[in-house]
Amino acid sequence: MKTISRRSECPISYTMDIFGDKWTMLIMRDLLLYGKDSFSEFLCSDEKIATNILTDRLNVLLQEGFVTKRTAPANKSKFLYRPTEKAIELIPVLSEITLWAEKYNPDGAPEDIVEPLKKDRTKALLELKKKVEERFRVE
Numbered sequence: 001m002k003t004i005s006r007r008s009e010c011p012i013s014y015t016m017d018i019f020g021d022k023w024t025m026l027i028m029r030d031l032l033l034y035g036k037d038s039f040s041e042f043l044c045s046d047e048k049i050a051t052n053i054l055t056d057r058l059n060v061l062l063q064e065g066f067v068t069k070r071t072a073p074a075n076k077s078k079f080l081y082r083p084t085e086k087a088i089e090l091i092p093v094l095s096e097i098t099l100w101a102e103k104y105n106p107d108g109a110p111e112d113i114v115e116p117l118k119k120d121r122t123k124a125l126l127e128l129k130k131k132v133e134e135r136f137r138v139e
Helices: 011-019 024-034 039-043 051-063 091-104 111-119 121-136
Strands: 067-071 079-083
Touching: 011 024, 024 039, 024 051, 024 079, 024 091, 024 121, 039 051, 051 067, 079 121, 091 111, 091 121, 111 121
Parallel strands: none
Antiparallel strands: 067 079
């Protein structure tokens, strides 16, 4: 499994050591906002991540305690990824990035995520967190 080396004690540097590539945050998006939880579901994202990169990034997320990995009950050769509380605490970060992108990205952002955040950010964040916890029965 890949070991992440820390460049400094800076909190932004620490965050970038984990999420500083194109793919890791997109995997977290798919897990937390879209409910994807298997390797094959992550592969089907619009961004078309390569299998070797997906394997590497999921291993980093496992190692860093953002996800757990379990065998699927119905298919013993399939693994399911579940967010930990550490991952769920990223929901406000993903939401802020989404709002920022909605403002500056010519293509905007998904209205089903943006509009509730604009209307009542606190309520929307609580609802997103609850939805994730219920979907994945976070421990």
